[in-house]
Amino acid sequence: xxxxxxxxxxxxxxxxxxxxxxxxxxxxxxxxxxxxxxxxxxxxxxxxxxxxxxxxxxxxxxxxxxxxxxxxxxxxxxxxxxxxxxxxxxxxxxxxxxxxxxxxxxxxxxxxxxxxxxxxxxxxxxxxxxxxxxxxxxxxxxxxxxxxxxxxxxxxxxxxxxxxxxxxxxxxxxxxxxxxxxxxxxxxxxxxxxxxxxxxxxxxxxxxxxxxxxxxxxxxxxxxxxxxxxxxxxxxxxxxxxxxxxxxxxxxxxxxxxxxxxxxxxxxxxxxxxxxxxxxxxxxxxxxxxxxxxxxxxxxxxxxx
Amino acid sequence: xxxxxxxxxxxxxxxxxxxxxxxxxxxxxxxxxxxxxxxxxxxxxxxxxxxxxxxxxxxxxxxxxxxxxxxxxxxxxxxxxxxxxxxxxxxxxxxxxxxxxxxxxxxxxxxxxxxxxxxxxxxxxxxxxxxxxxxxxxxxxxxxxxxxxxxxxxxxxxxxxxxxxxxxxxxxxxxxxxxxxxxxxxxxxxxxxxxxxxxxxxxxxxxxxxxxxxxxxxxxxxxxxxxxxxxxxxxxxxxxxxxxxxxxxxxxxxxxxxxxxxxxxxxxxx
Numbered sequence: 001x002x003x004x005x006x007x008x009x010x011x012x013x014x015x016x017x018x019x020x021x022x023x024x025x026x027x028x029x030x031x032x033x034x035x036x037x038x039x040x041x042x043x044x045x046x047x048x049x050x051x052x053x054x055x056x057x058x059x060x061x062x063x064x065x066x067x068x069x070x071x072x073x074x075x076x077x078x079x080x081x082x083x084x085x086x087x088x089x090x091x092x093x094x095x096x097x098x099x100x101x102x103x104x105x106x107x108x109x110x111x112x113x114x115x116x117x118x119x120x121x122x123x124x125x126x127x128x129x130x131x132x133x134x135x136x137x138x139x140x141x142x143x144x145x146x147x148x149x150x151x152x153x154x155x156x157x158x159x160x161x162x163x164x165x166x167x168x169x170x171x172x173x174x175x176x177x178x179x180x181x182x183x184x185x186x187x188x189x190x191x192x193x194x195x196x197x198x199x200x201x202x203x204x205x206x207x208x209x210x211x212x213x214x215x216x217x218x219x220x221x222x223x224x225x226x227x228x229x230x231x232x233x234x235x236x237x238x239x240x241x242x243x244x245x246x247x248x249x250x251x252x253x254x255x256x257x258x259x260x261x262x263x264x265x266x267x268x269x270x271x272x273x274x275x276x277x278x279x280x281x282x283x284x285x286x287x288x289x290x291x292x293x294x295x296x297x298x299x300x301x302x303x304x305x
Numbered sequence: 306x307x308x309x310x311x312x313x314x315x316x317x318x319x320x321x322x323x324x325x326x327x328x329x330x331x332x333x334x335x336x337x338x339x340x341x342x343x344x345x346x347x348x349x350x351x352x353x354x355x356x357x358x359x360x361x362x363x364x365x366x367x368x369x370x371x372x373x374x375x376x377x378x379x380x381x382x383x384x385x386x387x388x389x390x391x392x393x394x395x396x397x398x399x400x401x402x403x404x405x406x407x408x409x410x411x412x413x414x415x416x417x418x419x420x421x422x423x424x425x426x427x428x429x430x431x432x433x434x435x436x437x438x439x440x441x442x443x444x445x446x447x448x449x450x451x452x453x454x455x456x457x458x459x460x461x462x463x464x465x466x467x468x469x470x471x472x473x474x475x476x477x478x479x480x481x482x483x484x485x486x487x488x489x490x491x492x493x494x495x496x497x498x499x500x501x502x503x504x505x506x507x508x509x510x511x512x513x514x515x516x517x518x519x520x521x522x523x524x525x526x527x528x529x530x531x532x533x534x535x536x537x538x539x540x541x542x543x544x545x546x547x548x549x550x551x552x553x554x555x556x557x558x559x560x561x562x563x564x565x566x567x568x569x570x571x572x573x574x575x
Binding site: 138147265 | 323326327330331333334335336337338340341344351352353354355390391393394395397398400401402404405407413416417419420422423424425426427428430431432433434435436450451452453454457461486508511515517518521522525532535536539540547548551554555558559561562566570571572575
């Protein structure tokens, strides 16, 4: 941070002349409105309208072959809320999010801790390597996992070669494969979120605890872990939210036998052309999102206060 | 910087084991990319591991694979257009958010970042519903509009980051010396925030280029982008042609990572 920072453009000669001040203010208002309006319009067209239209669509009545009856009814929600199948899909989605969240946080934590602590001159490079996969297509990384976990894939042929197993393990086309893939795909997000959340974690505090006689385990459970909890929670939330809405990985690694809300929305859209129903499922997914974020905010306030 | 601590905690004894653990986790993180790289040179007819021999046939196949080439063209056009549009929309908005005070500022800022919080499949469905009746599905315009929402947060964020770490005295000086607002922006502000703008543009390009879900919904039947073509190919074929393509895509991403890391630092940019 520089000392020279004068953040706001100050009105010339404040208090000098009311009229001049007002004129500046008027001009400022014109300027920032002109600067904001293109961006706001862009989001209106590409973000607000589609979402609003989707919510409206969920109250229409759908029929076969994409016929939509314009009406205002809650019927569309009746099926997902009463049919046990959709309860199961919603529950499975939720469960997958929790599992992936926990595992992903667990494997990302050591990497984040390492990167936050490291004083190596390669720290920048190692950080870049850890988050660079974010910029590689999810399709490509999922494909990589198909090669690793497939029937003739890396894991199975290694285990068979070593004589540990006789028949290949079933690691794709089921929830196991999807979970493994998602844990890896969301690791960079978790690492980023945790590093940002590790702000209060200083090695001096650990040294202090150590010099006062705490064991290694105690230093970790009483100092390191509590101080890093906000980062851990933020990472968990992010991974959870990302996994319950992801589509590509459950589709490819699940091979049609893993049904979550996202794949269900896709099937209702492209296969059955039941637009209102797909919209209703999307609204349910959004509500699930909102609930989790509300719970998270409660939790962080508790930890913070 | 590196004063040796007076007391070396026993905690440090865990270091070698910890190092091994971190190394293994890195291996896990990079495993799919490494495996794709190996498979792209494997002569196996069907997708399997380990490689039976080495070959370049999958790379030689790529130029003849018209679905990939068409998809590549669509993706490049879309990503280039999206980048220009979101820079034109996002940079001024970030400027307004940083340099002016107004009542709804916090709300406007969260609004600009909020597309990141909405599942892309939900957004994709909304788009196909809205664009269908407007005859925008399976058109460049439709895909490009669709990608604006998900790329604008990145441009806003990187530009804001650059603006926040600059001081405004140069701008004030230019203004006092008689430069009008446009000249101040073009000659002073823009050069200062250039790293953020470049990083934002590059990330917008790659996010748009890699985006699969919105493109799948909005343009599957008429104008499939490269990720959509790859998705289809992976679903239907068992050979390694897609691995060769993936390696090329990974190398492009890698080049992008290096550029962003150089101009601004990847962590700050993301």
